[in-house]
Amino acid sequence: MSGTDRTAATMAVETPFMRFARQFAESRVAVLSLIGLLAVILAAVFAPWITPQNPYDLAQLDIMDGNLPPMSESFGGTTYWLGTDDQGRDMLSAIVYGIRISLVVGAGSTLAALLIGCTVGLVAAFYGGRLESVVMRIVDLQLSFPAILVALILLAVLGRGVDKVLVALIIVQWAYYARTVRGAALVERRKEYIEAVRCLALSHGRILFRHLLPNCLPPVIVVATVQVGNAIALEATLSFLGVGVPITEPSLGLLIANGYEYLLSGQYWISFFPGVALLLIIVCINLVGDQLRDVLNPRLQR
Amino acid sequence: MTAAVLEIRGLRTWFFTRAGIVRAVDGVDLEIAPGEVLGLVGESGSGKSITGFSVLGLIDPPGRITEGSIRFRGEELVGAPEARLRQLRGAHVAMIFQDPMMTLNPVLRIDTQMIEAVLAHRDMRRAEARALCADALRRVGIPAPEERLKAYPHQLSGGMRQRVAIAIALLHDPALIIADEPTTALDVTIQAQILYEVQKLCAETGTSLLWITHDLAVVAGIADRIAVMYAGQIVEQGPAAEVIGRPLHPYTLALLESVPSHNRRGQPLRQIPGMAPSPLALPAGCRFRPRCSRAGERCHEPPPVSMPEAGREVRCFHPCNRPPPEKTEAAPEPDRRISRPSSRPSPGAG
Amino acid sequence: MLAYLIRRLFQAAITIVVMAVLVFVGIYAIGNPIDVLISPEADPAEIEAAIRRLGLDQPLWRQFLLFVSNALRGDLGTSFVHNEPALRLIIERMPATLELAVAAMLLSIFLGIPLGMIAGLRHDRATGRGIMAASILGFSLPNFWQGMMLIMLFAVWAGWLPSGGRGDTVPLFGVPVSFLTLDGLQHLILPAINLALFKTALVVRLARAGTREVMLQDYVKFARAKGVSERRVVLVHMLKNILIPVVTVLGLEFGSVIAFAVVTETVFAWPGMGKLLIDSILNLDRPVVVAYLMLIVFVFILINLVVDIVYSLLDPRVRLSGRAE
Numbered sequence: 001m002s003g004t005d006r007t008a009a010t011m012a013v014e015t016p017f018m019r020f021a022r023q024f025a026e027s028r029v030a031v032l033s034l035i036g037l038l039a040v041i042l043a044a045v046f047a048p049w050i051t052p053q054n055p056y057d058l059a060q061l062d063i064m065d066g067n068l069p070p071m072s073e074s075f076g077g078t079t080y081w082l083g084t085d086d087q088g089r090d091m092l093s094a095i096v097y098g099i100r101i102s103l104v105v106g107a108g109s110t111l112a113a114l115l116i117g118c119t120v121g122l123v124a125a126f127y128g129g130r131l132e133s134v135v136m137r138i139v140d141l142q143l144s145f146p147a148i149l150v151a152l153i154l155l156a157v158l159g160r161g162v163d164k165v166l167v168a169l170i171i172v173q174w175a176y177y178a179r180t181v182r183g184a185a186l187v188e189r190r191k192e193y194i195e196a197v198r199c200l201a202l203s204h205g206r207i208l209f210r211h212l213l214p215n216c217l218p219p220v221i222v223v224a225t226v227q228v229g230n231a232i233a234l235e236a237t238l239s240f241l242g243v244g245v246p247i248t249e250p251s252l253g254l255l256i257a258n259g260y261e262y263l264l265s266g267q268y269w270i271s272f273f274p275g276v277a278l279l280l281i282i283v284c285i286n287l288v289g290d291q292l293r294d295v296l297n298p299r300l301q302r
Numbered sequence: 303m304t305a306a307v308l309e310i311r312g313l314r315t316w317f318f319t320r321a322g323i324v325r326a327v328d329g330v331d332l333e334i335a336p337g338e339v340l341g342l343v344g345e346s347g348s349g350k351s352i353t354g355f356s357v358l359g360l361i362d363p364p365g366r367i368t369e370g371s372i373r374f375r376g377e378e379l380v381g382a383p384e385a386r387l388r389q390l391r392g393a394h395v396a397m398i399f400q401d402p403m404m405t406l407n408p409v410l411r412i413d414t415q416m417i418e419a420v421l422a423h424r425d426m427r428r429a430e431a432r433a434l435c436a437d438a439l440r441r442v443g444i445p446a447p448e449e450r451l452k453a454y455p456h457q458l459s460g461g462m463r464q465r466v467a468i469a470i471a472l473l474h475d476p477a478l479i480i481a482d483e484p485t486t487a488l489d490v491t492i493q494a495q496i497l498y499e500v501q502k503l504c505a506e507t508g509t510s511l512l513w514i515t516h517d518l519a520v521v522a523g524i525a526d527r528i529a530v531m532y533a534g535q536i537v538e539q540g541p542a543a544e545v546i547g548r549p550l551h552p553y554t555l556a557l558l559e560s561v562p563s564h565n566r567r568g569q570p571l572r573q574i575p576g577m578a579p580s581p582l583a584l585p586a587g588c589r590f591r592p593r594c595s596r597a598g599e600r601c602h603e604p605p606p607v608s609m610p611e612a613g614r615e616v617r618c619f620h621p622c623n624r625p626p627p628e629k630t631e632a633a634p635e636p637d638r639r640i641s642r643p644s645s646r647p648s649p650g651a652g
Numbered sequence: 653m654l655a656y657l658i659r660r661l662f663q664a665a666i667t668i669v670v671m672a673v674l675v676f677v678g679i680y681a682i683g684n685p686i687d688v689l690i691s692p693e694a695d696p697a698e699i700e701a702a703i704r705r706l707g708l709d710q711p712l713w714r715q716f717l718l719f720v721s722n723a724l725r726g727d728l729g730t731s732f733v734h735n736e737p738a739l740r741l742i743i744e745r746m747p748a749t750l751e752l753a754v755a756a757m758l759l760s761i762f763l764g765i766p767l768g769m770i771a772g773l774r775h776d777r778a779t780g781r782g783i784m785a786a787s788i789l790g791f792s793l794p795n796f797w798q799g800m801m802l803i804m805l806f807a808v809w810a811g812w813l814p815s816g817g818r819g820d821t822v823p824l825f826g827v828p829v830s831f832l833t834l835d836g837l838q839h840l841i842l843p844a845i846n847l848a849l850f851k852t853a854l855v856v857r858l859a860r861a862g863t864r865e866v867m868l869q870d871y872v873k874f875a876r877a878k879g880v881s882e883r884r885v886v887l888v889h890m891l892k893n894i895l896i897p898v899v900t901v902l903g904l905e906f907g908s909v910i911a912f913a914v915v916t917e918t919v920f921a922w923p924g925m926g927k928l929l930i931d932s933i934l935n936l937d938r939p940v941v942v943a944y945l946m947l948i949v950f951v952f953i954l955i956n957l958v959v960d961i962v963y964s965l966l967d968p969r970v971r972l973s974g975r976a977e
Contacts, residue, residue, distance in 0.1 A: 141667065145952060146908040148915070156933040156941050157678065233794050237915055240796045241930050256797050260919075264815060268804050275797035282792040290788070360876055362868070363776075384882075392879030399877075404870035409892045418888075419878040470878060 023295040030291030033284035040281055044100040051093035052078060056248075070269050083269040085258060091269060094255055095277050101251040102278070105162065106232035109169035114224055116170065117177025122208050122216070124178070125185035136182065139175040147172045147234060155243040162245050165238060169231050180223050184216035218296040225292055229285035236278055252278045305376075307478050307510045308334040308357065313370035313380075315349075315356045324581045326352040326365065328534035331607075332512075334478065339504065339511040341525030341542065343518055343557070345578055349534040350514045351400075354480040357512075358397060359387040375477065393423040396471035398500075400483040402463035406455035412466060413451040419470050438469040442499060461492035468496070472503055479504065480512045485520060497524060518561055522546050530554045533579055533589040540614035550616040553590045588618070596620045660960055664953045671949040675942065676719050693732070728946055729939030733932070738943035742925050747827045748818060749924030752916065753909045755831065755840055756847035757902065764852040765898060768859025769886065775864060783856060790853030795912065799846040799919035806842060814839050816921035843920040847913060851905060858901055862894035869893075896963070903959035907952045 025031055043050060070083040070091075082091035124132040142150065154168040188194060189212065197211050236253025238244035245251050250258070252274045259270030315327035327349040334340045344350040355361055357372055359379060372379040374395060379387065391397075399405040407415060416435040417428060424431070432451065439447035442465040455463055464484060471479050481500065485493040501524045504511050515521050521528060522542060529539040530551065538551035549555045559572040576593040579585055585592055587602040594601070600619045607617050690702045703709055710718070722728070728739045771783035807815035819839030821828035830836025866872060867890060875889045876882075914926035921927070925944065932940035 141670065144956065145949075146911040149911040149948065152914065152929070152933065153941070153945055156938075229792070233792075236794055237796055241915065241918055242934055243930075253794075253796075256794075256800070260800060263800055263804055264808060266808055268808075271797065271800050272804075275794065275801070278794050278797065279792060282794070283788065286788055286792050355873075358877055360873055362873075388879050388881065390879070391877055397874070397877040399870050399874055401870060405874040407871040407875065407889050407893070409896065410889070414888075415875075418875075418880050418884060422879040422881065422884075467874070 020295060024291055027291045027294075030287055033287040036280065036284045037288065040099060040284075041103065043096055044103050047093075047096045047100055051090070051096050053090050053093050055089045055094040055097055069267070070273075082273045085255075085270045086262070091255075091273050094250070095252065095274050098250055098252040098255050098274060099277060099281070101162070101245060101249055102232050102235060102253070102281070105165055105169065105235045105245070105251065106228050109166050109231050109235075110173060110224055110228045112166070113170045113173035113227075114177050114220070117174040118181045118213065118216075118220060120174070121178040121181030122185055122212060125182040125189060126204070126208055126212065132182075135178065139178050142175045143179065147230070148237060151234060151238055152241070152243065155238060160243060160246050162249055165235055165244050168238075169234060172234070173227055173231065176223055176227060177220060180219050181213075181216050184219050185212055188212055188215045222289060222293045222296055225285060225289035229282045229289070232278070232285075233282055305336070306333045306373075307336050307338075307375060308332070308512070309371075309373040310353070310357070311371045311373075313353065313356060313372060314368045315352050315361055315365060316368050317365040319364055322582045324365075325534050325584060326581060327356060328584075330370070330531070330534070330536055332529060332536065332539075334510045334512060336477070336510055337505075337508045338527065339501070339513060339525045341521030341528045342512060342514045342531060343516065343521055343528060344531035345516055347578055347581065348531045349581075350516075350531045351482050353531070354397065354482050354512060354514050357478075357480060358391050358395060359384070360391075389423070392419055392470075392476075393474040394476050395478045395480065396474070396476040398464070398467050398471050398479065398481040398484040401487045402460050402467055403455075403487065405467050406463055408455055410454075411451070412453055412455065412458075416451065416466070416470055416473070419473055423474055434473070435469075438473050439466065441472065441503070442466075442469045444469070460488055461496065464488060464492075464496055465499070468500060468503070472507070472509075475507050476509060478510045478512065480514070482514045483516065486515070486517070493520070500524075518546065518557060530557070533584055534581065535589065535617060536615075537590065537617045538615065540611075544611075544614060550610065550614065550621040551590075551618050552594050552596050552620070552622060555622050556593075596622070656964070657961070660957055664957050667953050668950065672720060672723065672946070673716075675945060676716055723946060728943035731932070731937050731940045733935050733937045733940075738940040739947070741940060742928060742944055742947055745923060745925040745928050747829065748922060749910060749913050749917070749926055751829055751831065752840070752843055752847060752913055752922060752924060753906065755844035756851065756909055756913075757906060759844055759848035760851035760855050761898075761902065763848070764855025765859045765891075765894070767852075768856040769863045769890070769894065771856060772860040772863025772867065773886070775860070780860075784860070787853040787856040790849050790856075793849065795846065795850060795915045796919050798849060799843075799916055802842050802846055803919070813842050815842075816919075818923055843916050843922050846919070847909060847916045850912070851902070851909060854905070855898060855902065858898045859894055862897055863890060866890045866893045900959060900963045903962060904956065906959075907948075907955045910951065911948070 048054065068084040068088075070081060072083065073079050078090075082095070084090055085094065120135060124135045151168045151172050154171060155164060158164040158168060194207070194212065197207050202211075232252075235244060235251060236256070239251050239253030240257040242257070245254060247254065255274035256271045256278070259267070259272075259274070262270050310330055310332040313327055313330040314325070317324035317326055330349075330353055332340070332342075332353070342350045342353065352361070352365070356367055357374070357379065359382070361367065367380050370380060374390065379390070406412070413432060413435065416438070417431045420426070420431040420434055421428075426434075435451060436447040439450060444450055444462065444465050450458065450462070450466075455466075458466065464487075468484070479500075484500070485496050488496060497520065500511070503509070511524075513521060513525060525542045527540065528542045528545040529536050530545070530553065531537070532553050538545060538549065538554050540550075545554060546558065549558060553574075556572070556574045560574060574593055579589060579592070586604075588594070588597065588605050591597040591601040598620065603619075605617050605619045607615050608621075609615050610621060686699065686703065686708065690699055694702065708715065726739050727737065730736065731738050731741055734741055767783050771780040771787075774780040803815045806813045817839055819830050819836040820833040821830045821836055822832050823829075824832065830840055872885060872889055875885050880889075910926075913922075913924060914929060916922065917924045917927040918930050928940065929944045931937070932944070
């Protein structure tokens with residue numbers, strides 16, 4: 001352990017964030033996962049510049065290149081590393097564009113649900129009483145049903161579309177945060193510093209969001225990380241079932257669904273590669289989430 | 303003391319944790335003669351329980367016996383195959399644990415847990431084993447044993463559960479029972495009962511007893527000999543009356559002075575200054591040195607074990623040679639009464 | 653125990669009423685019930701008849717009473733597509749889903765508990781780490797894609813198992829089941845594995861955590877000190893303590909297995925009620941969706957109730973305190 005003396009030396013000037021980063025970095029797998037995730041996000045952001053073709057520009061597609069296996073060459077001489085689908089779309093490009101939609105839906109819905117859930121949970125814990133018991137009953141009721149069922153029913157009512165999927169995923173997720181934040185806030189509320197700021201007669205909003213919320217964040221961060229993965233998986237599932245995003249904006253789930261009929265004739269690549277991409281993203285998120293939980297937990301127990 | 307039941311020589315049981323090596327037991331020598339009651343006294347963390355578990359080969363990883371020898375009736379147990387250890391456990395060396403709430407499996411009935419102990423060592427029908435268990439329960443003073451056998455542990459009181467544990471330990475008339483603070487978790491009145499019970503049963507069957515405790519008062523009542531443990535080592539060993547009446551090691555003296563006593567009513571209790579050392583960072587030389595009022599320059603060297611008198615051992619450069627002051631004022635009679643092994647402890651022994 | 657049972661039943665009844673109100677409000681108050689419950693292809697006379705039958709011309713509270721009394725009689729509307737009572741359609745498909753769900757649960761128990769215990773007992777060795785890594789993968793695999801890959805491997809490439817459908821069934825107590833015929837069993841294997849994998853990963857984690865907790869308990873050490881064989885220590889003393897939390901969680905998860913069967917049934921063309929739900933959603937056959945919703949609510953509440961009771965029977969400590977109440 002050559003690092004022990006160095007860590008001892010830096011200990012004195014270490015900020016909380018540095019300590020957090022150092023503890024997180026103790027797991028090489030988690031760091032690799034984080035790097036992988038960042039790479040995926042960058043690829044999705046810069047998709048138009050890095051992909052060989054724009055899979056939604058019909059002018060760039062050649063039906064003659066349809067259903068080509070991986071590594072085959074097109075008429076034009078470009079190589080399709082991951083093959084093409086029935087429209088002659090380059091699978092690699094389609095996957096990178098699909099990741100865009102999957103990430104936007106997954107991260108966006110998680111963020112919105114986080115805001116709603118945290119607010120509701122904080123308010124419930126802070127004010128207590130009947131408001132709290134009604135809110136928590138609703139949360140318990142919703143959480144007693146699996147997310148996929150709730151989302152399916154919502155989409156059956158709402159119809160298809162990226163916006164509809166977003167709404168459904170937000171409704172599905174908010175309850176997790178409400179419960180997590182309330183649990184943490186109930187513990188924090190009894191601590192002395194909240195008593196102290198209450199005595200200062202600060203506005204309730206200020207107490208809630210400037211004092212109570214930051215101290216409830218660690219468990220929320222852990223839940224949110226894992227939830228992004230869950231949301232991406234759920235969106236993919238809904239799209240696969242045909243109630244998710246429309247065909248004009250194919251996420252990874254829809255790409256996989258498109259390959260379903262070709263799978264039986266042995267043309268595996270149309271479903272296989274988008275699935276691998278989906279799997280890698282979710283695995284990376286879960287591994288990062290696992291490590292976050294391990295790092296943030298001791299502070300919770302303190 | 304020619305044929306000792308148990309002979310421990312130079313035992314080291316270390317735990318290889320991430321934070322470093324914990325030298326829980328670090329060079330322990332002990333001997334128990336047939337029918338003898340040895341009290342092993344020490345603070346929590348001194349390694350006394352680990353010593354007991356080492357005998358049975360029940361050290362959980364990351365701990366293991368790194369050195370030394372444990373001979374049970376002449377047979378070496380360190381490095382013995384697991385199958386042999388399993389034959390000995392329960393049948394020839396039994397153990398009673400500290401907390402009766404935790405030693406019985408909460409989801410299994412008493413009969414399941416007792417019968418399996420019988421069948422682990424004897425080939426007999428379940429009905430026979432059951433009868434044996436009922437007898438064993440009767441022997442430790444449990445009324446209506448047939449009914450108790452059908453109970454779950456949580457349906458019994460703490461004292462009752464500890465009696466069940468003792469009954470299990472006595473099932474096969476073992477040559478040695480290791481009792482790891484078996485009365486600490488119990489009410490004072492029940493402590494005395496259990497103490498009396500164990501002592502009587504062991505005397506009846508000639509079973510040797512290794513009684514592990516932090517409570518000198520308890521051990522004074524029942525032990526023939528006492529070994530005092532500090533930071534993984536035995537610091538003093540000798541006949542119970544002599545160790546208590548005239549301790550040689552400063553630590554033993556300090557321990558005795560910190561026990562509330564009849565004769566010192568109104569006086570403040572003495573404390574041992576400082577804290578027991580972390581087993582990760584033991585002081586060099588004598589391990590008691592940082593807390594010892596008698597420590598000198600020499601104590602930076604590890605003190606050897608000396609035998610200033612017949613039958614007594616001490617690990618110290620500057621052994622005390624006077625009885626604890628308050629004991630001189632007291633009549634010598636109570637001391638002798640306590641030290642006589644065959645005598646019953648008074649109910650207020652705790 | 654009895655007081656506890658009555659209280660639980662009361663809670664269950666309230667939940668059902670709340671859900672009925674929610675569903676009613678969703679259809680009648682927010683949406684337009686004529687769109688939802690009457691086929692878009694119906695002619696004006698049919699619409700008129702349906703409006704009268706459903707009481708849509710009545711005030712809202714009367715509509716609610718009618719909705720409730722219809723639901724109590726088992727009338728949850730008629731499918732547009734099949735022109736059959738929606739509830740009957742669903743119940744016809746229920747055995748297929750239940751068979752699949754039970755098979756998956758059994759698989760996850762018999763795979764997950766041993767694997768989890770091994771991972772717990774050998775948590776610092778390669779075996780334990782390997783099992784945990786596999787369980788993370790099991791958690792992360794998108795269920796539908798995993799099913800397609802199973803089809804690709806075992807049906808398309810190896811050709812060992814059929815790619816979909818239910819196969820031959822034989823009636824068992826009047827209910828058609830497929831696990832008793834060879835053909836049916838072959839059709840059952842892949843979907844059951846697909847449905848079981850996620851839960852197996854969950855069981856592995858629970859069993860591992862339980863094992864690591866139980867193996868440090870005094871009663872395990874005491875059992876060893878009695879000279880009981882290691883086999884018995886693990887299989888009796890440890891297993892029985894681990895089973896209680898695992899069975900409780902799994903019981904509660906049974907509902908989610910039924911819900912997740914939606915995905916597996918779609919991938920493997922398994923003719924259960926999950927596939928019916930998806931088909932109905934895609935065909936805008938809303939009465940079936942509504943009926944499915946009410947039925948699944950009922951099933952979930954039933955499951956929670958049964959799990960609570962079974963739990964109190966399994967754990968002697970809970971059983972006693974329940975009796976003392």
